[in-house]
Amino acid sequence: MALTGDQFLVKEINKTVVLEAIRQHSPISRAVVCKITGLNKGTVSNLVNELIESHFVYETGPGESSGGRKPVILMLNSRAGFSIGINLKVHLISAILTDLQGTIIERIEVPLNTISQDDIYGHLKRTIQSLISKVPDSHYGVVGIGVAFPGTIDESGTILIAPTLKWKNVPLQKMLENDFSLPVVVNNEAKVGALGETEFGLGRDSTNMLYISIGHGIGASIMLNKELYRGQLGFSGEVGHTTFYIQGETCECGNVGCWQHYASVKPLLHQAAQIDGITEHLHRFGKTSPDMDVLVELAKEENKHVILLFESIGKNIGIGISNLVRILNPELVIIGGEMAAAEEWLIQPVTQMVKQRASLYYEKQLRILFSQLGDDAIFLGAASIAISQLFKKTRVTIN
Missing domain, CATH: 3.30.420.40 (ATPase, nucleotide binding domain)
Incomplete structure (x- = not known):
């Protein structure tokens, strides 16, 4: 639908632009807002005053002078809500x-x-x-x-x-x-x-990114040109239910051999429960069944059974990622969710499998990182x- 903008519409668009500039770059002066937005001094001044009145923005006082009068510094009012x-x-x-x-x-x-x-x-x-x-x-x-x-x-x-x-x-x-x-x-x-990684984490400087969340299931999100790709119905990223093993186990979704049955926290914990002597270790940690915290601590203690288990799961993660890399050709893959806590023991088998199975893409500056935010992302x-x-x-x- 084509719209013809009147003065009110243009003003609201400009206010959005000014607010985003302050939000992204504060502390900031009106002069720098003008430079970033391309708006003239009078327009920026009027819009900033409206944003101050609506409690989105406040002034903190004079900043450093570049030769003339000291500029008044603007800040986003982060405690407005x-x-x-x-x-x-x-x-x-x-x-x-x-x-x-x-x-x-x-x-x-x-x-x-x-x-x-x-x-x-x-x-x-x-x-x-x-x-x-x-x-x-x-x-x-x-x-x-x-x-x-x-x-x-x-x-x-x-x-x-x-x-x-x-x-x-x-x-x-x-x-x-x-x-x-x-x-x-x-x-x-x-x-x-x-979205959390794009705004606060490792994805801030990435244009085309693949984020993979690995918990009890596996989901993915695709950022193209810094925009979230949703798909026709908004269902993109259900990679955990792609077929990993055609003769595999039946998944809760009804399909057979889904990737998350071989590369998520759920099979990791199931296999950990079969480790010889695991009950003794669980008692030490006051647990009745394995969880990620226990397995990470055991890996830090150089428990060879747990480390081998992480390596096995890591290879399965890497195989799935290599398929996604071939399809999407991202510049960055971030692995997040609960599984990110085991980066130390997963990074080598994951990257090894991607390098083996998608070598051309891997060598062309593909980065595979584990989220530093963890679940905070x-x-x-x-x-x-x-x-x-x-x-x-x-x-x-x-x-």
Whole structure:
């Protein structure tokens, strides 16, 4: 649909541009905003005044002079509002409260011993209520809630299918909006993690990136020209359910031989439970079954069985990545999620397999990195989606 912009539309577009410049580059002067945006001095001055009045921006005082009068420095008012970011996993709800710059104010973890939709939703509501009760005084309060979820999710935030939790057609976004009267965005954990890495992590300087989240399942997110590629229906990135072994085990999704059955945390823990003497080690750590924390500690102790297990899983991860690299030819692959904690023992077998099976792509400056943010990439990505709900009030989009 073609739109003819009037003065109001142009003004709103320019305000968006100015706000984004301050958001990305503060502390910043009006003169530098003019230089970055290409807008004239009078326009920038008027728009900055409006942003100050709406509590998005504030002045901190004079900056360094380059020869004339000292410029007044502008800052994003990061405490104008707060966001809630949630990572809902198979066995755990992790949630954070952040300011508008993504600084974490509060953090909550709630273990889950059930896959019951009603029970999990009850825990989720109580977690959100707890974070809301901890919000400092601010102009906007909680501006939004972002939820990262391990499943296939449509644009309305409905969980179409989540095999690991056995959820199907759950309108989670609408449910939370009805209960909290706040803007809510629910998205796949891998897509949210990619946004977190792009804004806060290793993907900040990357144009074409592949982010792979490996937990009890495997999901991926594709960033093309710094934009999230969603696919025709928004379902891109379901790489965990691509076929890895045609005569393999039946997956929760109904297919056979899915990649995540051979390269995720789930098979890792299943195989770890079969290690000789594992019970004795579990007792030392006060655990009744293996988890990633225990396995990482055992690997640090140079337990050869655990190290060999990581190497085996790492090779399977590398085989899957090599297939994706051949298809997408990214400049950067980031491995995130729970599995990123085992980087020390995974990086060699992963890169070895990619080099063997996609050598041309590997040699042409492909980088494979493990997330330094870990699960925080998913928290922060979810929180940044929530923050975007506030900034959309000043954002104009034209299709």
